[in-house]
Amino acid sequence: MSFEEQPDFARQVADLNKYGQALNRCESVEEVVSLTLEAMSLLFDLSYSTFVEAHEGELRVVHSTNPHLTPGDQPSETAQRALESGETIVETGVAAGVTDSSEVSATLAVPAQMADEVSAVLVARSTSKNSFGDEHSRPLEILASHAATAISNIRSRERLERARQDLETRKEMIELYDRLLRHDLGNDLQIIAGFAEAVETQVEGQTAEYAGKIQRAARNSADLIARVGDLVSTLEQQDEPEPRDLDAILSETVSQVGDSHESLSVEFDSGEFGYRVYGGELLDSVFTNLLSNAAVHNEGDVTVELSATTPTPDEVVVRVADDGRGVDPEIREEIFEMGAKGPESNGSGFGLGFVRALTESYGGTVDVVDSESGGAAFRVTLQRV
Incomplete structure (x- = not known):
């Protein structure tokens, strides 16, 4: 008899x-575990119920009513098969038990998943049933789906909270460096530049040349500190992430950057970006920087393709791939550091550092790999709502 044909189906x-x-x-995964096991015990005629958590492809028993299992144990092969296949698994006979002397006659393992990501496996065991049919697996699959949704929401909130805490810590450090650079070092550089200018007017020859170089170096350094200060002020004013429409942000950004760079062509279909993501008012600056970089750091015409993938139910990856000269693998991590830039770059070196700082403040990440056309492909991962 199917689940829908049961007399107490409704x-x-x-x-x-x-x-x-x-x-x-539920506010925590622990609450989800407790409530799920309660439902398994009250709604189904089961001898033992086990909640197995999946994390980075590994399984561990969180809680179980089975006396042979304790928290932290490795689960049975049945649970592992449910994780790997993403499908409900039924075992009967000797293979159903945890131990060789077990009285368990049937085991049912149901993956709790959203999209292709399995967050847990619910394992039901019986000492009285010879097998589990559709009338048992279907309702347990519904419960597993509810548990997966709850866990996904909790983990998304936790990641966002960690990002907020990291942002506060980063802001405190930025404020400290800001005071040091602008108020202390900045003032000293202005004094050096002023005295160097005075010396240059009173000497001749090579001494005057050296004084001029000192003056220019001091002015350039002071100018760089001022630009860093502007960046610091921007980050200090950054608001907390909130839900925003990704397609609207990208549509506006593509239009504005396209008007500024005639050599840039952007392949973009807004229909592929119908996601709501967590971000602040400066989220558009992340993509403005990446698109502008493609035009500025490549010679001649360049084409950028924007695409989106969803590797997990609570993430979306925006790929910004160009057909330019690419980024040397040896400096791919360095270019995201504040002030770092490529050997042939004429910029300040703060564009990509700004991109990473903003993206991480929203609970996301950014990296760069090769594009299919041999250029650079920047991947911006954001949290989905």
Whole structure:
């Protein structure tokens, strides 16, 4: 008999929906585990219930009513198969037990997943049933789906909170360096430049040349500090991430950058970016910098392709790939450091550092790899709403 043909089908669906609503109100994964095991015990005729958490492809038992399992244990091969296949697994006979002497006659392992990401495996065992049919697997799959949604939401909130805390720490450090650079070093450089200018007017020959070089170096350094100060002020004023429409941000950015750089062609379909992501008012600056870099750091006409992928249910990766000369693998990490720039760059070296600082403040990441056409492909990962 199928799940839908059960005489108490409507009641069981209603009970599952109530648990689903309760799971979505959970504040921690521990609460999700406790409530899910409660539902498995009350709604199903099971001998043992086990909640197995999946993290980075590894499984561990979080809690179980089975006396042979304790938190932290490695789960059974049945749970591992459910993780790897992403499908419900049923075992009967000797293979169903945790130990060779187990009285378990049937085991049901259901992956809790959103899209292709499995966050947990619910394992049900019975000492009285010879097998588990559709009337058992279907309702447990519904419960697993509710648990997966709850866990995904909790982890998204945790990542966002960590990003906010990191942003506060980063702002405190930036403020410290800002005071040091602008108020102390900046003033000293102005004094050096002023005295060097005075010396240059009173001497001749090579001495005057040296004084002129000292003056120019001091002025350039002071100018650089001023630009860093502007960047610091921008980051200090950065608001906390909130839901924003990615397609609208990219559409406006592509239009503005295209008007500024005639050599740049952007392949962009706004319909591929129908996602809401966490970001601040400066999120558009991330993509403005990346698109402008493609035009500025490549000679002649350059084409950039924008595309999006969703590697997990709570993330979206925006790929900005050009057909230019690319980025040397040896400096790909260095170019995201504040003040760093490529050997042939005439810029200040703060554009990509700014991009990384902003992206990380939104709980995201950015990196660069080779594009299919041999250029550079910047990948901006953002948290989905």
